[in-house]
Amino acid sequence: MVQKIKVWDGAVRFFHWAMVLLVAGLWFSGSEGYIALHQLLAYCLAALLVSRIVWGLWGSETARFSQFAASPKAAIKYLGNARPVVGHNPASSYMIFTLLSLLLLQIISGLATFDNSYMNDGPLVAMLPASWVDLASSIHKFNIDIILMLVAVHIGFALWHSWRHDNVIKTLITGCIRISGGSQPQLRASWSFFVMLAVLLLLLYYWQGRKLLVLL
Structure with a gap:
């Protein structure tokens, strides 16, 4: 019997689409040389990533990292027999962990990246x-290419999966999936995620954001 199940809470859905917009904005602002805007978006992404990591430890059942961690064997087996699942599938979990790790690396390396204008160096440069600054700057420039390639793969797989199996893109908008034999996961109210995100954004604003807004 096919039933409608809510699998994604508001925190996970907001994180996903906000990250899409922020990564696109960071790529554009970095490519066009809008360094102050680039750094402001980076701090927004940093707050979002930290909030998601915490939510992945104690948030809703389907949001927890422990829930969708899978062995390589399970991921390969799933790719050979893809099907609708409640939450993240075994293959996508590896992409999620990889992207989260690379985005964190991008944020950390950006804090120590040198800018030729001398006005918008990362706050750790001084x-x-x-030698560390040079290394961080090199990582920051190289790592974004890896992130963009993986994002392209991720989007391609999501489109293919939505066409051949279940519409995962729609599910990340509505939060619900139609599936046979699934059970309703335990979802936690998302307000604490948004409070945590707001606090982090406020702290980053007082640390660096105020100075960057003047440069816009």
């Missing part, structure tokens, strides 16, 4: 040896 505290670190020049």
Whole structure:
């Protein structure tokens, strides 16, 4: 019997689509040289990532990292027999962990990245040896290419899965899926996620955001 189940809470859905917009904005602002805007978007992404990591530890059942962690064997087996599942499928979990890790690396390396204008260096540049700054700057420039390639793969797989199996894109908008034999996961109210995100954004605003807004 096919039934409608809510699998994604508001926090997960907001995170996903906000991350899409922020990564696109970061790529554009970085490519066009809008460094102040680039850094402001980076701090927004940092707050979003930290909030998602915390939510992945104690949030809704389908949001927890422990729920969708899978063995390589399970991921390969799933790719050979893709089907609708409640929550993240075994293959996508590896992409999610990889993208989260690379985005964190991008944020951290950006904090120590040197800018030729001398006005918008990362806040850690003045505290670190020049060799570390050079390394961080190189990582920051190289890592974004890897992220963009993986994002393209992720989008391609999502489109293919939505066409051949179940509409995962629609599910990340509505939060619901129609599935046979699934059970309703335990979802936690998302208000605490948004409170945490707001607090982090406020802290980052007072740390760096105020100075960057003046440069826009």
